[in-house]
Amino acid sequence: MDYNLLIEKLLKHHSKNLPFVVFSLPESNSMNAFFQKDMQLCTVNKLTENGFVFAPFDYKDTTFFIPENDSESLQCEFINHNIELTSVTVSDDIEEKESYIKLVDKAIEAIKKRSANKIVVSRQKDFELKDFSIEKLIERLFSSYPTAFRYIWYHPNTGLWCGATPETLVQIENNSFKTMALAGTQPFTNRVPVFWGSKELDEQQLVTDVIIDSLQRVTSVLKVSNPFTYQAGSLLHLRTDITGVLKNGKATLTTITAALHPTPAVCGSPQKFANEFILENEGYNREFYTGFLGPILENGQSASLMVNLRCMKIEGNIAHVFVGGGITLGSQPQDEWNETQNKMQTMLQVLQPML
Numbered sequence: 308m309d310y311n312l313l314i315e316k317l318l319k320h321h322s323k324n325l326p327f328v329v330f331s332l333p334e335s336n337s338m339n340a341f342f343q344k345d346m347q348l349c350t351v352n353k354l355t356e357n358g359f360v361f362a363p364f365d366y367k368d369t370t371f372f373i374p375e376n377d378s379e380s381l382q383c384e385f386i387n388h389n390i391e392l393t394s395v396t397v398s399d400d401i402e403e404k405e406s407y408i409k410l411v412d413k414a415i416e417a418i419k420k421r422s423a424n425k426i427v428v429s430r431q432k433d434f435e436l437k438d439f440s441i442e443k444l445i446e447r448l449f450s451s452y453p454t455a456f457r458y459i460w461y462h463p464n465t466g467l468w469c470g471a472t473p474e475t476l477v478q479i480e481n482n483s484f485k486t487m488a489l490a491g492t493q494p495f496t497n498r499v500p501v502f503w504g505s506k507e508l509d510e511q512q513l514v515t516d517v518i519i520d521s522l523q524r525v526t527s528v529l530k531v532s533n534p535f536t537y538q539a540g541s542l543l544h545l546r547t548d549i550t551g552v553l554k555n556g557k558a559t560l561t562t563i564t565a566a567l568h569p570t571p572a573v574c575g576s577p578q579k580f581a582n583e584f585i586l587e588n589e590g591y592n593r594e595f596y597t598g599f600l601g602p603i604l605e606n607g608q609s610a611s612l613m614v615n616l617r618c619m620k621i622e623g624n625i626a627h628v629f630v631g632g633g634i635t636l637g638s639q640p641q642d643e644w645n646e647t648q649n650k651m652q653t654m655l656q657v658l659q660p661m662l
């Protein structure tokens with residue numbers, strides 16, 4: 308199908324309030340879309356049906372689904388537009404900053420008391436859009452971050468979400484799986500070699516250890532790479548690739564996803580304490596930010612599920628941008644604030660001409 312026809316279809320679908328999703332896998336120029344034929348609300352507990360899953364951070368909330376068998380499924384080639392990304396100046400809002408620093412301090416206190424090793428805290432910031440168009444949004448989002456998983460999702464019950472995430476939750480192909488431990492952040496500069504401090508190295512190692520531990524029950528073979536520097540837009544992260552084989556007969560896409568989500572890259576460790584801390588203290592609902600999303604094929608024998616990071620929800624003329632960071636004993640509140648300001652750029656640079 309032609310790109311312009313796909314966009315035309317998407318706009319029509321959106322005007323009729325019908326669910327749809329358009330996405331590109333990391334490093335791919337191919338755009339895939341599911342256009343649901345009716346407004347039926349589809350939710351899932353098990354990941355055994357073909358379609359596209361959109362799950363919230365809080366696993367007690369509803370997981371949405373666009374089923375393939377109730378959708379028109381389309382593909383097209385995406386021609387990358389040459390887009391020059393420019394940084395958007397966001398001045399510190401004193402109240403927002405104070406409240407985020409308080410949250411970071413509280414997380415550090417809990418860690419000092421040994422209630423947790425790591426807690427990922429986050430915030431949401433609203434931006435007014437003066438000249439919003441879905442076409443422009445898609446063109447900029449999909450062109451700007453070719454190595455990320457890019458998507459735009461719409462459902463009348465969730466609203467319009469989009470993002471460009473660098474983090475794989477789990478990729479499955481028959482019995483083989485891939486996941487990653489992604490943590491530690493610094494702005495990208497051309498300086499090499501890249502230096503990582505002990506705060507970032509320890510934080511990322513903790514994520515790797517917890518992921519390996521949670522996978523023991525569902526895997527028979529596990530291979531773990533050395534940590535390496537990975538670029539995501541204008542940021543650098545530390546990443547470890549974890550691959551392996553699912554335990555025969557015992558593990559499925561559903562069980563491995565349940566074992567991993569929410570990972571310590573978006574929640575913390577121990578998971579239960581960090582999760583409760585987040586729900587009690589963040590002061591807003593993350594909804595689908597730090598949830599997971601992606602296509603499921605072959606009844607769950609094949610899937611590419613991603614963690615929903617570097618994303619935003621667009622409501623009328625407001626873009627709600629979500630950002631967070633992992634807090635450990637070594638965290639400096641001012642640096643944590645700066646890190647969220649930097650992470651915000653990923654979506655702001657997409658929105659820049661519409662602000």
Ligand SMILES: C=C(O[C@H]1C=CC=C(C(=O)O)[C@@H]1O)C(=O)O
Nearest residue numbers: 489490491492572630631632633
């Ligand atoms: C929670 C976010 O990032 C996570 C993923 C990579 C690095 C992170 C960090 O350095 O803190 C976070 O754990 C976010 O981008 O909102």
